[in-house]
Amino acid sequence: MMFPQLKIAALVSVGRNPASGAPRAARNDVLALDAALALAPEVSVLHAGDAAPALHDYLAYGAASVEVLPLPAGADALAPLAARVAGYDLILCGQRAEAGQGSGTLPYRLAKALNMPVVSAALEITLLGDIVEIVQFLPKGQRRVVRVSLPAVIALHPLAPRAPRYVYARLRAGRLLSAPALVAAPLPVSPWQSEPAVKKPQKLKPPETRQGHARLLGAIATESKGGALVREGSAAEKARAILDYLRTNRLIEF
Amino acid sequence: MNQERKRLDPRRPFVLSPAGLRRIILGATGGFDASLLAAPAYKPAPKPLRLKGDPAGYLLVAAHSQRGMLDAHAHQAIAAAALLASPQQAVVVLVFGSLNEDLRAYGADLVAVLPGADELGFAPEQELAWLCEFVTRYAPAHVFMPDNEIGDGDLGRRLAIHLGAEVATHVVELKPGAVAMYWQGGAALARGLMPLVVLIAPDVAETSLPFSGAGETVAPPAAQAPPGRYQNRGLREIAASALALEEADFIVAAGNGVADIPTLEAVAAAFGAAVGASRVAVDEGKFTRDKQIGATGKTVSASTYLAVGISGAVQHLQGIKACRHVIAINSDASAPITKRADLSVVGDAQEVMSALLAELAQRNLPDTARESV
Numbered sequence: 001m002m003f004p005q006l007k008i009a010a011l012v013s014v015g016r017n018p019a020s021g022a023p024r025a026a027r028n029d030v031l032a033l034d035a036a037l038a039l040a041p042e043v044s045v046l047h048a049g050d051a052a053p054a055l056h057d058y059l060a061y062g063a064a065s066v067e068v069l070p071l072p073a074g075a076d077a078l079a080p081l082a083a084r085v086a087g088y089d090l091i092l093c094g095q096r097a098e099a100g101q102g103s104g105t106l107p108y109r110l111a112k113a114l115n116m117p118v119v120s121a122a123l124e125i126t127l128l129g130d131i132v133e134i135v136q137f138l139p140k141g142q143r144r145v146v147r148v149s150l151p152a153v154i155a156l157h158p159l160a161p162r163a164p165r166y167v168y169a170r171l172r173a174g175r176l177l178s179a180p181a182l183v184a185a186p187l188p189v190s191p192w193q194s195e196p197a198v199k200k201p202q203k204l205k206p207p208e209t210r211q212g213h214a215r216l217l218g219a220i221a222t223e224s225k226g227g228a229l230v231r232e233g234s235a236a237e238k239a240r241a242i243l244d245y246l247r248t249n250r251l252i253e254f
Numbered sequence: 255m256n257q258e259r260k261r262l263d264p265r266r267p268f269v270l271s272p273a274g275l276r277r278i279i280l281g282a283t284g285g286f287d288a289s290l291l292a293a294p295a296y297k298p299a300p301k302p303l304r305l306k307g308d309p310a311g312y313l314l315v316a317a318h319s320q321r322g323m324l325d326a327h328a329h330q331a332i333a334a335a336a337l338l339a340s341p342q343q344a345v346v347v348l349v350f351g352s353l354n355e356d357l358r359a360y361g362a363d364l365v366a367v368l369p370g371a372d373e374l375g376f377a378p379e380q381e382l383a384w385l386c387e388f389v390t391r392y393a394p395a396h397v398f399m400p401d402n403e404i405g406d407g408d409l410g411r412r413l414a415i416h417l418g419a420e421v422a423t424h425v426v427e428l429k430p431g432a433v434a435m436y437w438q439g440g441a442a443l444a445r446g447l448m449p450l451v452v453l454i455a456p457d458v459a460e461t462s463l464p465f466s467g468a469g470e471t472v473a474p475p476a477a478q479a480p481p482g483r484y485q486n487r488g489l490r491e492i493a494a495s496a497l498a499l500e501e502a503d504f505i506v507a508a509g510n511g512v513a514d515i516p517t518l519e520a521v522a523a524a525f526g527a528a529v530g531a532s533r534v535a536v537d538e539g540k541f542t543r544d545k546q547i548g549a550t551g552k553t554v555s556a557s558t559y560l561a562v563g564i565s566g567a568v569q570h571l572q573g574i575k576a577c578r579h580v581i582a583i584n585s586d587a588s589a590p591i592t593k594r595a596d597l598s599v600v601g602d603a604q605e606v607m608s609a610l611l612a613e614l615a616q617r618n619l620p621d622t623a624r625e626s627v
């Protein structure tokens with residue numbers, strides 16, 4: 001169902017091909033754009049940063065235009081985005097960026113700045129009047145249904161079952177618009193130093209203080225258990241042993 | 255020349271390993287000591303307490319439990335906090351959901367449990383209020399949480415944003431006072447000082463520790479959040495058969511010892527489980543290739559793995575490393591799978607499976623009232 005009266009924004013970023021490092025449309029943001037277009041015919045597609053050529057891909061995926069909010073390199077995108085989307089009903093974005101820090105905190109910070117609820121790991125989004133119902137991803141084949149009232153920020157899970165289509169003609173027809181930033185972004189003061197990731201990260205381990213014989217004993221005293229063994233009894237008793245095990249560990253509910 | 259050869263003393267001092275094997279004591283000499291044989295099998299000495307005296311500061315770990323247990327990722331978060339804590343700093347663990355396991359081995363000093371708030375619920379405002387109460391109560395130097403998809407990654411971000419605190423997410427390396435995480439999709443590694451909220455990626459810390467935590471139980475937080483903006487409408491479960499094996503929570507797997515596939519599939523259906531297979535069973539054409547579990551097949555992480563007629567070759571066991579409860583049905587009591595399994599039933603696969611089906615038919619059937627997709 002389409003909701004033309006709603007103001008919906010999709011936030012998009014420049015992604016990064018994991019193999020070649022080439023800039024591209026971020027997969028997760030494409031899903032957010034596609035989900036937004038399924039809800040309303042007109043969606044404001046916003047990007048804070050440079051008017052990178054990779055943004056044209058979003059035109060091919062269905063954005064009529066991409067609005068670029070200028071941002072000094074490395075500056076925080078929160079302030080300009082929050083100022084731009086104030087008053088919107090629904091703000092969709094990908095859960096985690098492919099390039100940059102990719103910390104997955106932007107939706108939460110945006111929601112805080114706009115005083116909206118935020119739901120992440122969204123797979124499906126349905127509008128029910130001024131309530132939005134979200135099917136959330138949980139591991140192991142579980143899905144959770146959550147409702148919040150509009151306005152809200154929703155971050156899409158990378159496994160959202162959507163099939164965005166790339167249409168070259170739309171890429172030719174659409175345009176990147178550069179909008180003036182409403183708020184100046186604060187200059188970057190990053191507490192992080194980044195370096196090329198060449199070495200494998202080190203695992204945190206207790207210091208080894210034991211020597212020789214003690215270490216050998218430690219090595220053979222592995223905490224492996226080798227569980228219970230049921231040899232005797234009829235097949236029915238063995239089957240019951242299995243069910244008892246499952247029940248005591250609350251692995252089945254009957 | 256023969257007289258020159260050094261002879262090994264067959265009665266060198268030895269200890270018995272937990273598995274009942276003789277282990278000689280390297281370097282020790284002397285004759286046979288009968289008292290050693292009579293001595294009970296080698297038992298590791300109880301580990302010393304890490305915390306010395308009354309705590310002067312705290313590190314907080316918060317995580318959601320699943321079916322009364324924390325997962326390996328959460329254990330790593332606790333162990334990481336214990337490894338980073340100074341001898342005067344206590345590790346406080348706040349568990350959302352019930353808890354039926356001992357966290358001392360991972361270094362937990364104080365444990366608070368919130369039963370009824372497990373990973374299946376969704377009340378971010380209430381959970382945030384509880385977590386904030388603990389942050390106020392203990393004023394921890396750092397809050398560690400596993401950056402996972404069962405609610406801890408979400409709650410950790412909410413906490414950091416709520417407190418306006420600096421946060422490090424997907425942390426892949428921990429050092430005293432410092433963290434590192436990947437940027438640019440893994441092309442860059444960013445390092446910095448350890449912030450208040452640290453959301454750790456899996457496998458950043460060793461969980462077998464040379465010390466133990468005090469493991470005291472403390473009162474859980476009691477804060478009551480006002481009625482929230484989020485409404486949890488419950489769970490939807492996808493039929494296990496429609497699920498990729500990697501995502502399944504209960505797997506019934508068949509090996510070469512299973513002749514009757516329909517019975518096995520009936521057992522799987524009765525448990526609401528997905529079906530997997532060993533390589534031999536796949537090679538014989540009993541299953542399609544996408545069902546194969548193991549080194550050259552799929553790596554699964556089900557909570558329950560029922561291995562029927564599978565010998566447990568290393569290549570197969572590699573695929574089920576992450577499975578929490580392994581149950582084996584095998585006619586051979588000494589098959590390697592019995593070493594890995596938590597429960598091994600020795601018997602004919604066909605008979606035990608039929609008995610299982612009969613038992614299950616007697617009891618109430620699985621809850622079909624649940625909404626299914």
Ligand SMILES: Cc1cc2nc3c(=O)[nH]c(=O)nc-3n(C[C@H](O)[C@H](O)[C@H](O)COP(=O)(O)OP(=O)(O)OC[C@H]3O[C@@H](n4cnc5c(N)ncnc54)[C@H](O)[C@@H]3O)c2cc1C
Pocket residue numbers: 508509510511512531532533534535546547548549550551552562563564565566567568569570573583584585586589601602603604
């Ligand atoms: C490079 C390489 C990669 C491999 N990758 C994989 C892989 O990814 N996955 C994989 O599974 N294997 C893999 N294998 C094969 C692996 O080494 C084993 O051969 C295979 O796992 C054995 O399968 P199985 O346990 O079903 O069969 P078997 O080893 O034949 O074991 C059958 C078991 O069933 C029991 N049994 C027999 N009859 C009955 C009965 N009536 N009731 C109850 N129990 C019974 C027997 O006691 C035995 O323990 C790989 C091998 C190689 C060399």
